[in-house]
Amino acid sequence: MFYKILGIWLFFGLYSMALAQNTYQIKGVVLHAKDLSPAQGATIVSKNLYAVSMEDGAFTINNVAEGTYSFTVSHIGCQPATMSVAVQQNIKEIKVFLLEAATELEEVKVNGKTKNREAKEVPIVTQTVSKEFLEQNRENTLMQTLSKIAGVSTINIGSGQSKPVIRGLGFNRVAVVQNGIKHEAQQWGNDHGLEIDQHGIENIRIIKGPASLLYGSDAIAGVVDIQPNKTPLPNSFNGEVNILGESNNDLLGVSTGITARKDKWFYRGRLTYRDYGDYKVPADRISYENYIFELHENNLRNTAGYEANASLGIGFVSEGIKSETVFSNVNAKNGFFANAHGLEVRTSSIDYDSSNRDIDLPYHKVNHFKITNNTVLSAGAHILNIDLGYQNNNREEHSEPVPHGYMPTQPDTKERLFIKNTYSLNFRDTFKPTDQHNLVLGLNTEYQNNNIGGWGFLIPEYNRYTAGVFGYDQFKVNSNLHVLAGLRYDIGRVDTRAHYD
Numbered sequence: 001m002f003y004k005i006l007g008i009w010l011f012f013g014l015y016s017m018a019l020a021q022n023t024y025q026i027k028g029v030v031l032h033a034k035d036l037s038p039a040q041g042a043t044i045v046s047k048n049l050y051a052v053s054m055e056d057g058a059f060t061i062n063n064v065a066e067g068t069y070s071f072t073v074s075h076i077g078c079q080p081a082t083m084s085v086a087v088q089q090n091i092k093e094i095k096v097f098l099l100e101a102a103t104e105l106e107e108v109k110v111n112g113k114t115k116n117r118e119a120k121e122v123p124i125v126t127q128t129v130s131k132e133f134l135e136q137n138r139e140n141t142l143m144q145t146l147s148k149i150a151g152v153s154t155i156n157i158g159s160g161q162s163k164p165v166i167r168g169l170g171f172n173r174v175a176v177v178q179n180g181i182k183h184e185a186q187q188w189g190n191d192h193g194l195e196i197d198q199h200g201i202e203n204i205r206i207i208k209g210p211a212s213l214l215y216g217s218d219a220i221a222g223v224v225d226i227q228p229n230k231t232p233l234p235n236s237f238n239g240e241v242n243i244l245g246e247s248n249n250d251l252l253g254v255s256t257g258i259t260a261r262k263d264k265w266f267y268r269g270r271l272t273y274r275d276y277g278d279y280k281v282p283a284d285r286i287s288y289e290n291y292i293f294e295l296h297e298n299n300l301r302n303t304a305g306y307e308a309n310a311s312l313g314i315g316f317v318s319e320g321i322k323s324e325t326v327f328s329n330v331n332a333k334n335g336f337f338a339n340a341h342g343l344e345v346r347t348s349s350i351d352y353d354s355s356n357r358d359i360d361l362p363y364h365k366v367n368h369f370k371i372t373n374n375t376v377l378s379a380g381a382h383i384l385n386i387d388l389g390y391q392n393n394n395r396e397e398h399s400e401p402v403p404h405g406y407m408p409t410q411p412d413t414k415e416r417l418f419i420k421n422t423y424s425l426n427f428r429d430t431f432k433p434t435d436q437h438n439l440v441l442g443l444n445t446e447y448q449n450n451n452i453g454g455w456g457f458l459i460p461e462y463n464r465y466t467a468g469v470f471g472y473d474q475f476k477v478n479s480n481l482h483v484l485a486g487l488r489y490d491i492g493r494v495d496t497r498a499h500y501d
Contacts, residue, residue: 024087026061028094030073039098042075077101129204140251140276142198151208161193161334166208169221177215178226179326179372181389184422184448195330195368197309199242199255200270202229213486216444216468228324228374229268231317232261244274250356251276268313275306277356304357305334323375330368335359361413362399382431389424410455417453422446438474460499466492
């Protein structure tokens with residue numbers, strides 16, 4: 001048995017030696033023909049055979065059977081070379097000389113503009129507010145933060161509510177746009193602030209002056225355009241946690257957000273909670289409409305409040321299309337500085353100084369729910385923007401019931417209730433028919449349904465429908481002269497309902 005196994009082993013050993021005797025080794029070197037310098041990293045390829053030249057240009061291919069082979073030698077910046085090699089016994093070293101490749105490139109133009117140049121070419125006064133500015137100048141509300149910009153101020157009642165004023169005009173003369181949709185609340189009143197979470201905003205564009213051509217008649221004074229955040233990078237995940245604190249109203253809060261993207265889908269989420277006390281001022285008494293009011297420990301009494309916000313965004317991006325849907329909800333309760341919201345409080349028995357964090361009468365509660373969808377399509381030379389939005393604004397104002405004349409005292413504190421539903425659709429087509437013209441054609445539509453309640457009457461219930469079409473052309477006469485011409489046509493209808501008391 002031993003001899004049989006040994007014989008088989010010897011047979012396979014002799015057979016392997018015979019195979020080894022029929023294979024050979026190819027050695028060579030690749031050089032640049034111009035200066036005979038070694039070509040490192042050149043590829044030498046044939047069918048089932050492959051090698052890469054070393055630092056000195058040398059290469060080796062082992063276990064090559066006898067025969068004739070055709071090799072292609074390639075290197076960056078050189079013309080490919082083809083050679084035929086006869087593999088046999090005593091094969092000599094191969095030398096390959098590569099010639100430089102002459103590649104003729106067509107003219108390449110790189111065009112770009114600085115932000116200052118772009119600002120000069122826009123015939124309206126605009127200012128861009130970056131995320132860094134917002135973080136470095138953050139105040140209790142978004143508009144208090146933006147009030148540090150020249151030409152922008154606020155209307156405040158307490159420390160938790162403020163509304164924009166641009167060059168002296170406010171209320172319905174200033175449009176606030178978020179993600180392409182005009183923010184619709186009860187913006188006609190002094191104490192109606194913006195129900196917008198200022199955390200997580202990356203870029204704001206402020207237009208000072210008339211912009212009604214693009215945004216409608218509400219933009220007579222200007223626009224606060226809160227632009228959509230940038231699309232996350234592919235296969236990325238980012239998160240942040242912001243701890244909030246202020247000393248002038250003892251604010252404590254936290255805001256945390258995450259952003260992620262997997263292939264073509266991306267997601268955003270944010271949660272914010274803020275709780276603050278009465279606003280402090282450097283005075284122990286104030287005068288309001290010729291009345292002198294004492295302040296306890298320098299606090300503007302009953303200006304405390306809290307705010308709880310949540311948002312979620314889901315988006316899709318691919319070649320030629322980007323679409324994102326954002327769900328957001330802002331819930332807040334704020335006290336009104338009592339002496340600025342009706343002078344009846346002078347005779348009230350409510351102790352507004354019991355705590356600097358309590359919320360007594362008068363106060364308001366507001367919940368603003370919003371759904372927006374922004375879709376951008378690239379169709380050849382045209383860029384199409386489609387914005388859809390739904391908003392529900394639910395606002396309550398509570399005050400201490402006081403009888404007037406023969407009217408009976410109201411049984412509860414709900415002075416006013418406003419429930420407003422808004423549906424929005426915007427369409428815009430941007431294209432350049434020539435290098436001198438930049439055309440934009442668009443459509444804005446909006447439907448509102450506003451309902452009221454409570455024992456105090458200010459505005460009636462109504463349904464409101466508006467629609468507008470516009471077009472404008474930015475004509476470039478030369479690099480220093482741009483002319484903007486546009487046309488807009490609006491129609492609207494308001495149906496009010498009678499109120500009986």
